[in-house]
Amino acid sequence: MEVVTASPEETERLAARLAALLEPGDVVSVSGELGAGKTTFVRGAARALGVSGPVSSPTFTIGHRYEAPTPVAHLDLYRVQGIDPEEWGDLEPYFDDAVAFVEWPEHGGDWLPAARAVVTLGHVDETHRIVRIDSDLGL
Ligand SMILES: Nc1ncnc2c1ncn2[C@@H]1O[C@H](COP(=O)(O)OP(=O)(O)O)[C@@H](O)[C@H]1O
Numbered sequence: 001m002e003v004v005t006a007s008p009e010e011t012e013r014l015a016a017r018l019a020a021l022l023e024p025g026d027v028v029s030v031s032g033e034l035g036a037g038k039t040t041f042v043r044g045a046a047r048a049l050g051v052s053g054p055v056s057s058p059t060f061t062i063g064h065r066y067e068a069p070t071p072v073a074h075l076d077l078y079r080v081q082g083i084d085p086e087e088w089g090d091l092e093p094y095f096d097d098a099v100a101f102v103e104w105p106e107h108g109g110d111w112l113p114a115a116r117a118v119v120t121l122g123h124v125d126e127t128h129r130i131v132r133i134d135s136d137l138g139l
């Protein structure tokens with residue numbers, strides 16, 4: 001599916017619809033240029049899965065993990081330049097039994113588990129974003 005959202009809230013609502021279809025173990029890749037709305041999308045999904053605190057981009061760590069009713073992992077691989085087995089050892093626990101969202105999945109190479117849904121965001125103008133969701137979840 002592909003839609004244009006007109007506000008961050010609309011992007012969050014769309015993410016919540018996807019979140020309702022996800023289960024622990026699922027990985028969602030979230031691609032798009034800086035400012036496209038990747039973190040906004042993850043925030044909406046995380047809220048829908050029961051995460052109550054702030055959801056912001058991991059900056060000083062590679063990821064956040066929220067032990068909500070459904071554990072939620074949020075990874076940002078922007079600074080990652082290729083993963084080796086040791087780095088994968090650090091990353092793997094984020095995915096354990098969680099619904100995992102990965103920004104900049106392209107930087108993860110072949111190490112990431114297969115995505116259940118592939119989300120791609122792009123700028124239309126200041127307040128509009130094109131959001132494409134590829135999955136077999138019936139969204
Ligand atoms: N329709 C929209 N969907 C998502 N974000 C939007 C939209 N319109 C404006 N924005 C703004 O764009 C910015 C997106 O930032 P962010 O989600 O951190 O992007 P990224 O993680 O892709 O770098 C936020 O400041 C947000 O308020």
Ligand SMILES: [Mg+2]
Nearest residue numbers: 038039057103
């Ligand atoms: Mg981000």
